Amino acid sequence: MRPSDLAREHGLSTQAVRNYEQDGFLPAAGRTPTGYRVYTEVHAAALRAFLALVAGYGHATAGQIMNALHHDALDDALSAVDHGHEQLLRDRQTLNAVREAIGELPTGPAPGAGVWTIGELARRLRVTPATLRKWEAAGILAPARASGYRVFRAADVRDAELAHLLRRGRYPLAHIATVVQQIRTAGGTEPLARALDDWRRRLTARGVAMLDAAAELSRYLRVADGGGAGQAEDVD
Structure with a gap:
């Protein structure tokens, strides 16, 4: 040769x-x-x-x-x-969690008692706090404040998981912000469903x-x- x-x-x-x-x-x-x-x-x-x-x-x-x-x-x-396989499995689990969240949120985000700091959420997603602040600036996240510090509750964690998933699918921040806002307000879920279907196909292709x-x-x-x-x- x-x-x-x-x-x-x-x-x-x-x-x-x-x-x-x-x-x-x-x-x-x-x-x-x-x-x-x-x-x-x-x-x-x-x-x-x-x-x-x-x-x-x-x-x-x-x-x-x-x-x-x-x-x-x-x-x-x-x-x-x-x-690599661990990340693929995490993506699949997040995808399934988001699908379940859609079905469980007919009128808005589900309440949750857990509270996360920005550092804890960053470690959960394996991103930097600066990334989460950037997502907040783009309108993807809307954490509350306690004594001047950001606090993330169950709905915020769900939004962050969704943003992380879609960012790995190379979706722009503006698109992700629109999708997350639709979940927050329990508006039309068709754009989200299309995005998830597309990401599922990407995960399948990556697995193969x-x-x-x-x-x-x-x-x-x-x-x-x-x-x-x-x-x-x-x-x-």
Whole structure:
């Protein structure tokens, strides 16, 4: 397999393959005495695994996983995989909670006795307090004040969970504010239902992509452990 074949399989440029190697997403290529890069099936399997991981986990996590593997830190790579699945499960649980909230709020937000500080809510969502203040400024959150401090009750937590979910779906703050306001006032829920249906499809697609990535990653580990067959050469 020539380097151009390796790149062409995925619609990439040869330079992109070199960049992935430089960034640690592929194992380091060998060199001939005349300076040619030497590629093997190990590199082809690594590239397939990396691109599959990008589709399932995103570019940053995919890079983190591949770099961990190439530094003999398999447990770190698997922890990153586990975290991705944990986030997917949390998204599904939040999605289900929001769906239930819609059915339980025909006339407005449900009352709740629990009170959260901004720090506690930020830790629950794994965001920064600054993010929650930004959501408040956008009209997504409307916490009460006690002795000058923000306090978040059950309905506020629900709104924040919904905002967090939709932000991961790349919805703009203005759209999220409209959806949250509709829940608060028990107005029309059709826009929210459409948003949730769209996010459910995204979660399903991400879950399938994670399965594909697991298969490619497992194959790469086997190939890397057994060595690659077939070499190709490339000149810088």
